[in-house]
């Protein structure tokens with residue numbers, strides 16, 4: 640059978656270099672990229688005076704995503720979004736990405752095309768150019784690795800290590816949506832996801848929660864605005880839950896913190912979908928990952944400036960606690976008692 644490169648039906652027929660050409664042909668050129676996909680290394684022009692920010696992340700099938708219920712288009716978007724979020728969390732400007740994939744040779748070409756459509760769509764929304772990667776075959780499952788590069792001038796970069804006692808602890812957007820979305824889908828029997836999806840997507844608010852989980856928005860503009868305003872003393876993106884992620888700030892800053900459970904920002908959809916429960920399932924908001932909001936600390940005198948940054952970027956910023964001298968992260972109920980997930984009955988949610 641003869642298969643031409645221009646009309647391949649399968650990945651095997653296309654081959655590694657056919658696939659790379661197929662990807663390269665869809666990448667829009669950018670003035671900062673002198674040599675992109677195709678050479679031994681990419682050549683890019685850094686803006687003079689800027690520092691290079693680099694971060695890499697892996698997404699493994701059945702660990703980070705399930706092919707059965709993560710549409711390749713949103714998977715492509717999310718693969719890059721989580722990396723862009725890391726650059727945002729430094730106050731950086733995302734610029735270039737490398738994409739490495741290990742794929743089973745029987746993976747439908749449509750999957751790769753849809754994945755790349757999502758990846759490159761998000762790249763163009765954030766002015767990021769794909770400049771290279773690696774492609775190999777996998778004997779079990781899809782593995783995706785994205786390396787992102789960004790830049791920022793040295794005085795505007797915000798690290799995890801700068802929080803000071805008495806700083807306010809802030810978070811953008813809302814917390815717990817992705818985790819609640821996951822609770823809704825994790826009942827998926829992977830052999831029957833479409834039915835489950837159909838039954839869920841009729842319920843108001845579920846599509847919103849699922850999109851927070853499957854198609855997150857990296858908070859680049861607000862993080863950049865906070866960095867440029869010089870107000871954030873420390874910053875991190877919320878990928879593992881606010882308690883854990885603020886914990887990283889606390890540890891690297893040599894401080895602790897108190898988070899107030901009743902102050903955590905919850906979306907209207909989160910509230911309405913959990914309205915019938917005996918208690919609000921705050922566990923999702925405090926420990927649920929993958930919201931990709933930005934948690935930052937700032938002096939109390941900068942509250943107004945922060946409100947301006949948030950307003951300008953069209954996103955909420957909420958004070959959720961206070962940095963303390965003493966190490967450890969405490970989570971308190973409104974009455975000052977320690978919050979424990981066991982008391983709130985989140986596991987009754989079905």
Ligand code: ADP
Nearest residue numbers: 659662676677678679738739740771772773774
């Ligand atoms: P090498 O043998 O030097 O590792 P490759 O044959 O792996 O080079 O890659 C050829 C070119 O294609 C390089 O520029 C590489 O960065 C790019 N590339 C490979 N795989 C991908 C991919 N999945 N996405 C984008 N670029 C890729």
Ligand code: MG
Nearest residue numbers: 772773774775
């Ligand atoms: Mg290679």
